[in-house]
Amino acid sequence: MTVDVKQISEKVEKEYAIINRIRDEIHKVIIGQEELINGFLLALLCNNHVLVEGVPGLAKTLSVTTLAKMIQADFQRIQFTPDLLPADVIGTLIYNPKSGDFSTKKGPIFANIILADEINRAPAKVQSALLEAMQERQVTIGDESFKLDDPFLVLATQNPIEQEGTYPLPEAQVDRFMFKLKVSYPSKDQEHEIMKKMARSMPAVDVNPVISTDEIRRMRELADEIYMDEKIGEYIVNLVEASRVPEAYNLDIGQMIRYGASPRATIFLAMASKANALVEGRGYVTPQDVKSVAMDVLRHRIIVTYEAEAEEKTSEDIIEQILQTVDVP
Secondary structure (H helix, E strand, O other): OOOOOHHHHHHHHHHHHHHHHHHHHHOOOOOOOHHHHHHHHHHHHHOEEEEOOOOOOOHHHHHHHHHHHHEEEEEEEEOOOOOOOOOHHHEEEEOOOOOOEEEEEEEEOOOOOOEOHHHHHHOOOHOOOOHHHHHHOOOEEEOOEEEOEEEEEEEEEEOOOOOOOOOOHHHHHHOOEEEEOOOOOHHHHHHHHHHHOOOOOOOOOOOOOOOOOOHHHHHHHHHHHHEHHHHHHHHHHHHHHHOHHHHHHHOOOHHHHHHHEOOOHHHHHHHHHHHHHHHHHOOOOEEEEEHHHHHHOOOOOOOOHHHHHHHOOOOHHHHHHHHHOOOOO
């Protein structure tokens, strides 16, 4: 089957205005944070979930709520706390004494965009309640399963696990997130701009819906069409395999890796690379697209050993070495 890259590029050119519309609208509220905004855009195009980590006060929650306002879709915010129960998230069965039967009360998970705020402040049983919803896009209450709406995105924020009152997320749940984005402090100029815009009792910012769910589905289909050469596909597989058998790629980091990236990482790297090409206005994937998304896709999938922690080596250090060593096509 031959792929007409020129035809795909023409489609991308037509749809690129939507990407700019979204960016312009977000920047009405959010100053800087380009990597965070880009990560949200890619997740939207890939119909997948994002975990955002950063200390309090860096506009993590504001970024998610702004994105939700720009989309003509249902939005729910769930504040995760230590006393939250799974039923508070997915819903429960309520007994009706008059009729003697049970009725289903759906929880806030039944929306297009879910903001799971401070997800690591709730215990593991609540975090696990999200697993079926995130992977199967359905929820089981009692003996009945309910399909979730399309699109369905969980955009979760978490505080660094060193902070008080946090529970580390189970590896099985972390792996469900396509990206783990790290939010850093703004630059001095950006902070000055933030102060001018937001240092008032009622910040005057109005965000308009600029994209519908039908447009999102159309953009997702276009992202799937983006051309990826076979060599780029091999490069992605090599990057993931290098996290499992680093010695095969002349990397002396085997003692630092407890678990390498799962096959889900390969799938997400390919999807994110295509979406990144679309966001950049191209109809084909380049090695730079892969490198641009690799850190956010892999940082939470490579688990380091105690020896690496003792040497203050992180998964990000390992990914940097892999990206520098594995041959680029």
